Amino acid sequence: QTGLKTKHIGQNIEYVESCSSTQIIAHKLAQEGAPGGTVVLTETQTAGRGRMARKWDSAAGKGVWMSVILRPDVVPQKAPQFTLVTAVAVVRAIEEVTKLQPKIKWPNDILLNGKKCTGILTELQSDADGIQALIIGIGLNINQEKTDFDPEIQAIATSLKMESGDTVSRQKLVQSLLYYLEIYTQMYIEEGFGLLKVMWESYSTTIGHPIRARMTNQTLEGIAEGITEDGVLQLRTADGKLHGIYSADIEMTN
Numbered sequence: 001q002t003g004l005k006t007k008h009i010g011q012n013i014e015y016v017e018s019c020s021s022t023q024i025i026a027h028k029l030a031q032e033g034a035p036g037g038t039v040v041l042t043e044t045q046t047a048g049r050g051r052m053a054r055k056w057d058s059a060a061g062k063g064v065w066m067s068v069i070l071r072p073d074v075v076p077q078k079a080p081q082f083t084l085v086t087a088v089a090v091v092r093a094i095e096e097v098t099k100l101q102p103k104i105k106w107p108n109d110i111l112l113n114g115k116k117c118t119g120i121l122t123e124l125q126s127d128a129d130g131i132q133a134l135i136i137g138i139g140l141n142i143n144q145e146k147t148d149f150d151p152e153i154q155a156i157a158t159s160l161k162m163e164s165g166d167t168v169s170r171q172k173l174v175q176s177l178l179y180y181l182e183i184y185t186q187m188y189i190e191e192g193f194g195l196l197k198v199m200w201e202s203y204s205t206t207i208g209h210p211i212r213a214r215m216t217n218q219t220l221e222g223i224a225e226g227i228t229e230d231g232v233l234q235l236r237t238a239d240g241k242l243h244g245i246y247s248a249d250i251e252m253t254n
């Protein structure tokens, strides 16, 4: 009995006690033809991965480590927004299950009191015919204590329990998250990014603030003015120029 309130996402769940990374399993399942909506869940990962080839700390039984396979009929240019749509779903789920007020740091970090509690990693399987599958990886820190995290990230990472003081049900969170993920991905596919962009901006810590964006080739400082319909961050530098940021590490400056 999963208690799921969804029609599509999570109807097919692949649960493994332990694995290297749910992303790797999901990629393989997708290649083998697994249906859209398939969810891979695990208790612990030995090689959990994050954006920019970073590792993702996945303490056993303390969080939700999952990958969702979607097969949306959209052009590849519409893929990056799925990360932003997923971020909105994560925030809504945390709000529903706890009393916490999560914020989104562009593009994909969910923060509680300035520390990261969730990361999202969207990967693509595509060919000449377009997107074959989107693999959305979500790592949600739920019941960790500070010392459950690797020492080098203890200063920047947090969990729902550390911020609320309460143990949080992982099952309730997964149910709620898959529910919002289904609603919002459907909304995005049918109606576009408009309303979700407004929701995303309302939860964002970045928009309206001075930031530093570190990219591979350069670093820019300025005010984050908003995101475009394509999910691109708009950064206004002191010389008045508006820059579109596609991929970067963001720091708040003040």
Ligand code: BTN
Binding pocket: 020, 021, 022, 023, 024, 045, 047, 048, 049, 050, 051, 052, 054, 056, 064, 065, 066, 067, 108, 109, 118, 119, 120, 121, 137, 138, 139, 140
């Ligand atoms: C990031 O913030 O850099 C993204 C982190 C994504 C972590 C999740 S945990 C489940 C899935 N499997 C992985 O190996 N990574 C994602």
